[in-house]
Amino acid sequence: MSKQTKKKTWLIGLALFLAIIATLVLSLNLGVIRISPLEIFRTVTGNGDAQNEMVLFQFRLPRMTIALLIGAGMTVSGALLQSVTRNELADPGIIGINAGAGFAVVLYIFLFEGSTVVSDSLSIYMMPLSALIGAITAAVLIYTISWKNGVSPIRLVLVGIGINSAFAALIIIFQLKMDPDDFTRATVWLSGNISGTDWSYVLALLPWIILFVPLAIYKGKSLNTLYLGEDVAQGLGTKVERERMTVLFIAVALAGASVAVGGGIAFLGLVVPHLSKKLVGPTHERFLPIAALMGALLLVVADTIGRNILAPSEIPVGLIVSIIGGSYFIYLLMKT
């Protein structure tokens, strides 16, 4: 049984990996300027023309890399939060981390946008930076308010929804005081978008994902015991409080970095962990890598569709994620 599941996990992982590669090639090919697979190959090996090179290397490739990274980061973060809080509905959005990041961005746009305090070259990094600070602030608030001889999962969830409501209300209040241009900018950020990205964002995001996703998978064993409940975990010799804090830290780091670059992409972190658990079972060492691959694939596919279906105008990627992920998830719910 165990050997079979292991083999199945590898097969599914391989299939997802191939699907990602296929989507990448397809997605590089599609767009306002179409580039054939052969030309892609030529360009990648350094024999393409200058225009193709620019489109591929300056626009499409960084954007897709970012979609892959955010997809993996958001998904693993959602999976960790679901396991730590032992709640199937938990994700970075519902317990206030996205709202914290969103509030910081709205506050930044409200205070500094259009002013001469921040120069243009610096300003593209200021929004991700404030988002990251906001996400961490929200997480610290949630953790300290729920601390009382340790944090219990239920208190984390409750304090999380409280913090989420408060930040959401503050976002609305500041948004209403903005002029229409800033209002639109804030709305676009809040609904999640990964357009207008370049390699510097990739470089900023990459270390977080490379460091924390493997770390999360490494923590799989203690996550398995944590998911069984506090008493069982303690009985099995897990240092519950310390492990919980470590896992939460990883989850917040992943969500914070992803939100900073991609905005509040909803639903991804909630649904993909469930999908991967349905495929390979609830053992964390198995389903976490699958979830990371699946999240990356879903976001790249959604971004490709959003970019091309009504080209040249774009559909926010979050909408496509909900429709694709939601329909597949509903199908799975009905089948099992």
Next chain:
Amino acid sequence: MANITAADKGPRPLLATVILIGGLAVLLLTMGLSILYGAADVKYATIWQSIYQFDASSTSHQIIRNLRIPRALAAALIGAALAMSGAIMQGMTRNPLASPSIMGVTSGAAFMMAVALVVTPSASSITMMLWAFAGAGLGTGIVFAVGSISKTGLTPVKLALAGTAVTAMLNSLSSGISIHFNIAKDMSFWYAGGVSSVQWVHVKLLAPIVIIGIILALLLARSITVMNLGEDVARGLGQRTGLIKFAGTIVVLLLTGAAVSVAGTIGFIGLVIPHITRFLVGINYRWIIPCSAILGAILLVAADTVSRMINPPFETPVGTVTALIGVPFFLYLARREGRSL
């Protein structure tokens, strides 16, 4: 799965009775204040006069009778409806993150509103209300169908997950429609939520539905308390869990559907008031449901009054005010008693 039951959280009937009786008094007082304060100045005596010696030529009598009284009544009814729906949802799914909107009620209503704005852009507010209510039914129907069709039947987790997925999809479709047909601005009024445009006709439609909803909810309360012990326990104790879930869904649909059709989406109350009530009165849904109704009504009437006073003559969205008033109190309670919820 978070467990909402705990040994040391027995019901506190005395406190619950105090909340019911005292809360009713506070509610009447808050409604009085809500009628008194607004952009136009009004005196206490004028309120009585406008009720008992109505003078159609007096502007302040008109304002009180046709704007402020229906508005205060609607706020109380909607607050009560949302809070009770939330209590039922959390009790049935045994999940503290469940809110009435999770059953697809709100997103279904929003979806049909978007469709209606495209198909019949010049419809009256009553027609729009009916569209929204039909949408609420549609959303809930899909969620319930998705949850029930599967072979293993309708477990609480599945209900919550199906609801979340359907909600996300319907919301995406509404956003897509509003972006494509350029009705985002009309929709945003509805998303912001509020009772500022309420008229008597709304109250007349709302009141019977909410009263029927309250009666049904109270009839269900006992079964929900047992359901909250867990599906297997409930079945062992002779509860027909499938029937209860169906009835609970219908009540949530009636209450939330009526509320969102009139007032748009008002968050926070349905999610947080049931928690606050549970902290206060303990786990017995025969107390939780009526006390939630009273507390929800007080919060929405108070928030609606405050929303008019923050930045007159403009109104601050009432959902933000409910959150800003409620969150500190909620966090305090969550910290104090959270371990044993």
